[in-house]
Structures are given as structure tokens and as C-alpha cells.
Amino acid sequence: MRDFLKALPKAELHLHIEGTLEPELMMALAERNGVRLPYASVEEVRAAYDFSDLQSFLDLYFQGMSVLRTAQDFEDLAMDYFRRAADEGVVHVELHVDPQAHLARGVELATVMEGLGRARRRAERELDLSTAMILAFLRDRPAEEALDLLERAAPYWETLDAVGLDSAEVGNPPAKFAEAFRRASALGLARVAHAGEEGPPDYIREALDVLDVCRVDHGVRCLEDPTLVARLRDEAMVLTVCPLSNLRLRVVERLEDHPLPAMLEAGLNLTLNSDDPAYFGGGMLDNFLACRRAFGWSREVFLGLASNAIEAAFMSEARRAELRERLAACR
Numbered sequence: 032m033r034d035f036l037k038a039l040p041k042a043e044l045h046l047h048i049e050g051t052l053e054p055e056l057m058m059a060l061a062e063r064n065g066v067r068l069p070y071a072s073v074e075e076v077r078a079a080y081d082f083s084d085l086q087s088f089l090d091l092y093f094q095g096m097s098v099l100r101t102a103q104d105f106e107d108l109a110m111d112y113f114r115r116a117a118d119e120g121v122v123h124v125e126l127h128v129d130p131q132a133h134l135a136r137g138v139e140l141a142t143v144m145e146g147l148g149r150a151r152r153r154a155e156r157e158l159d160l161s162t163a164m165i166l167a168f169l170r171d172r173p174a175e176e177a178l179d180l181l182e183r184a185a186p187y188w189e190t191l192d193a194v195g196l197d198s199a200e201v202g203n204p205p206a207k208f209a210e211a212f213r214r215a216s217a218l219g220l221a222r223v224a225h226a227g228e229e230g231p232p233d234y235i236r237e238a239l240d241v242l243d244v245c246r247v248d249h250g251v252r253c254l255e256d257p258t259l260v261a262r263l264r265d266e267a268m269v270l271t272v273c274p275l276s277n278l279r280l281r282v283v284e285r286l287e288d289h290p291l292p293a294m295l296e297a298g299l300n301l302t303l304n305s306d307d308p309a310y311f312g313g314g315m316l317d318n319f320l321a322c323r324r325a326f327g328w329s330r331e332v333f334l335g336l337a338s339n340a341i342e343a344a345f346m347s348e349a350r351r352a353e354l355r356e357r358l359a360a361c362r
């Protein structure tokens with residue numbers, strides 16, 4: 032089964048590029064840039080990753096990214112991840128990026144976008160890995176700041192596929208960002224949003240109705256609302272579920288208790304993703320393997336999930352056709 036899951040062409044639709052920063056690279060970049068971290072070793076960094084909820088993770092996530100200063104740092108960060116992902120059979124990665132977190136500490140948007148852009152072009156060339164980019168708004172920051180970021184990103188609109196919404200969910204409902212998402216829509220950008228990770232089912236409904244999203248990131252709390260589940264199923268709305276993330280952020284206490292099997296049973300359009308692999312104990316393959324262990328799913332189930340991701344990805348139709356063929360060869 033491991034060989035099968037590794038060979039499966041996996042498209043990753045929910046990944047925060049800053050969440051791929053492994054402790055080894057964090058320490059190396061801290062040294063390179065003279066940034067002081069409250070850790071003496073890679074082991075101490077890893078030991079700190081004991082989260083009680085989303086906020087306790089976000090605190091370390093924002094602290095960790097303080098080592099990223101130059102375009103070269105962002106290129107190294109992304110290339111490091113792209114190589115690991117390609118090694119485990121990932122063929123397409125859609126990266127969320129959090130520019131507000133970098134702007135707030137004096138790192139220019141151009142630094143972030145140029146470094147990531149270089150890595151994306153190299154991934155295509157060197158690893159046969161296609162990528163897409165999602166400009167994420169930090170939902171615990173003011174709505175005007177999101178609009179301002181979107182305008183500042185004008186030189187990079189061509190390189191963006193979508194806007195997204197992440198960071199602390201509860202108390203920051205999707206409707207707060209109605210205007211920024213309307214502007215993104217007018218620019219021809221797709222929309223996605225985190226909703227129903229820690230927040231209530233109503234936030235999922237709001238993401239659909241107010242932000243007009245084409246995918247919901249996480250969405251696991253939809254099961255609390257049968258009417259919403261029926262709607263998500265009827266609209267074949269894609270949910271980007273992140274099992275190891277939900278486990279490490281204590282959305283569930285054990286993977287065996289995860290709502291994934293019930294969501295599958297309900298006929299929802301599901302995909303599996305890693306979210307922040309450096310912080311949550313594994314990448315795409317680890318997430319697939321963890322689901323195999325917890326739920327005993329058959330090859331057929333994993334083929335279906337991998338297919339859902341290819342169909343929902345922001346990629347050219349030529350690339351999609353190629354990946355469909357590669358998936359069919361796994362049957």
C-alpha cells in the first residue's frame with residue numbers, strides 16, 4: 032500500500048509555504064541572517080511543537096518565519112519543500128502565502144514574490160512539478176489591510192491563481208472580507224477560504240454566499256449542519272481536508288475520531304492535504320498513510336481522493352489531461 036500511495040500522482044491544494052519551514056532550515060537561516068531564535072537546537076524547536084489549538088500553533092508559525100529575510104530565503108524555503116514533495120509523489124502544489132506577516136516585519140512584497148516565483152519556475156523545470164499561488168489574507172488583521180495588499184500585489188496579479196483567507200478563525204467571519212474578495216473576483220482571481228476548521232458551520236455558509244469561494248479549506252465542522260452538508264454535496268463543493276493538521280491542532284483527539292469517513296459517506300467532494308507539514312508531523316504521503324492506518328481505506332478510495340484534487344486544481348487543461356492519464360495508470 033505504501034508504494035501505491037507514494038506512486039499515486041498527488042495534487043496538493045492546501046499548503047502554507049511558510050508552514051514548510053523545517054527546523055533544520057530555520058536554524059540555518061537564523062544563522063545566515065543573524066536572527067535570534069529562542070531555541071538552541073533543532074531538537075528544541077521540534078519539542079516546542081506541542082499545540083493545544085490553532086492559536087498556539089500560529090504563535091510559533093509567525094515566530095518561525097522571522098528567519099525569512101531575502102528573496103534567496105524564500106526561494107530556498109520553497110525549493111526545499113518542492114524537492115521533498117516531488118520525492119513522495121506530489122505532482123502539483125498550490126501554495127498559500129501570507130505577505131502581511133512579512134510586510135509587518137519589514138520584508139517587502141517584492142522580496143517574497145520574487146523568491147517564490149524563482150522557486151516555482153525551477154520546480155517546473157527541474158522537478159516536473161506544476162504549482163499555483165494563493166495570496167492569503169490574514170483574517171485577524173483589518174479588512175482594509177487585505178484590500179491594500181491586493182492592490183499592492185498588482186505587479187504579481189498575473190502570477191496569482193486565487194486569493195485565500197487564513198489565520199485565527201473564530202471571531203473573524205468570512206463576511207469581514209467581502210470587499211477584498213469582490214475586488215479579487217473583478218480581477219478574475221478565484222477565491223478560496225479557510226472555514227469550519229475551528230469556526231462554526233455558519234462560517235462555511237458565509238464563505239459560499241458572501242465570498243463566492245470555489246473551495247473550502249478544512250470545512251470539517253460542516254457535519255454539525257445536515258442542511259449545509261446536503262448543499263455542499265449537491266454543489267460538489269471541494270473541501271481541502273488536512274487530517275494530520277486537525278490531529279495536531281486538537282480539532283480531533285485521535286485520527287480514528289476524525290469526521291473524514293462520515294464526510295466521505297455523505298458524498299462530499301474531498302481532497303487530502305498537509306497544511307503546514309513542517310509543524311504537523313508529515314507531508315502528503317504521511318497524511319495518506321495516516322488515513323490508511325486510521326480508516327483502512329481501499330486503493331479505490333485513495334484513487335477517488337487523488338482524482339478529486341486533480342479535477343479541482345488550478346492548472347492548465349493540458350497538465351490536467353496528463354495527470355488524469357498518470358492517475359489512470361495506477362488503477
Ligand code: HPA
Binds near residue numbers: 050092225307
Ligand atoms: O491551519 C491553519 N489554519 C489557519 N491559518 C493557518 N495559517 C497557516 N496554517 C493555518
Ligand SMILES: [Zn+2]
Binds near residue numbers: 047197248306
Ligand atoms: Zn491551512
